Amino acid sequence: MKNLKYIVICMVTALFLYSCDQGIDNITQVVAGADETAPAVKINYPTEGTRIRVVEDVTSITIDFEVTDDIEIASIDVKIDNNSIQSFSSFKDYRRVLIDNLVFNNLVDGTHQLTIIATDLDGKTTEASTNFEKEPPYKPLYDGETFYMPFDGDYLELITLTEATKVGTPNFAGESVLGTNAYAGAADSYLSYSTEGLTGSTEFSATFWYKLNATPDRSGILVMGPPDTENAGFPDVQNLRTSGFRFFREGSPDRQEFKLIVGNGSADIWFGGGDNTAIAASSGEWVQIAFTISDTKCVMYFDGEIVAEGEFSGIDWTGCDILSIASGAPRFTEWGHLSDQSLIDELRLYNKALTQEEIQSIRDADL
Secondary structure, three states: OHHHHHHHHHHHHHHHHHHHHOOOOOOOOOOOOOOOOOOEEEEEEOOOOEEEOOOOOOEEEEEEEEEEOOOOEEEEEEEEOOEEEEEEOOOOOOOEEEEEEEEEEEEOOEEEEEEEEEEEOOOOEEEEEEEEEEOOOOOOOOOOEEEEEOOOOOOEEOOOOEEOEEEOOOEEOOOOOOOOOOEEOOOOOEEEEEOOOOOOOOOEEEEEEEEOOOOOOEEEEEEEOOOOHHHOOOHHHOOOOOOOEEEEEEEOOOEEEEEEEEEOOOOEEEEEOOHHHEEEOOOOOEEEEEEEEOOOEEEEEEOOEEEEEEEOOOOOOOOOOEEEEOOOOOOOOOOOOOOOOOEEEEEEEEOOOOOHHHHHHHHHHHO
């Protein structure tokens, strides 16, 4: 039995020596080199200039960063506004540390600075910083305001902080009436939103700034309409007008007339058209456009002045679950009122019929 154990031990030893000789599991000691460089710090989020928008006054932020070193990381200190919020000194990988889930609570409105300080075993230190901002939540400025889009480089509705659904390739104008930018339409492009929270009242108003591009010579501008179930198999000919509204333009390359169609549940009532609601293609000017809908009448305004009005019995919202901006699609397409390539700025919607004085006040505040 002793001889058998001796033979087995000899065989295992021989196999190990053979394996090492063949390069299998050949473990060699690696001698650490000189610590030549300071740690490298990369901040992934928040990056420089990040703007944080939430509906709360105080929120949290998840910090994401990476630290690497040629030999070994000794410690990492994370600061916000020069106050330490977390320190690290134990790492699974001492040359590369990835932290992507560090949550900082109690982030208040204002400009902030995130600083990452990394130190290696040799005492060399690297400090990296980034500046970001938590913007104050938008508070409606006007009575009845339910929707606000300033188009300042994004398609965000600020009251609910809801991002638009983009169709096609809408763009930005590089100019504005107020703020840093405005919406610029493009062919086969528009924005859409759910109408949740926008159709609970029998009254409705919209105000916005508009710079006309008369090509194409007809388009939808703002539409809340129902699906055309009789044309369900033909999505390009949607045109059920007995509920909701359609605000649009049509005319010639030289002159565009603006019109409003509103459904009362059984019929569609038309407002506008004609010289009073026309804008010359060559005007090149921003115009504040507004329209109001109540249980008794609809009114259209250019720059605070009434350009069209008429009696009305009250809007019906049946089936109106989509708001389209800068196109009649998908619910008002049969007559070719598709994408608008004009500019739009400071779009606001309201759950009341604004007075002329209120509209003029909103216009004055934007200038």
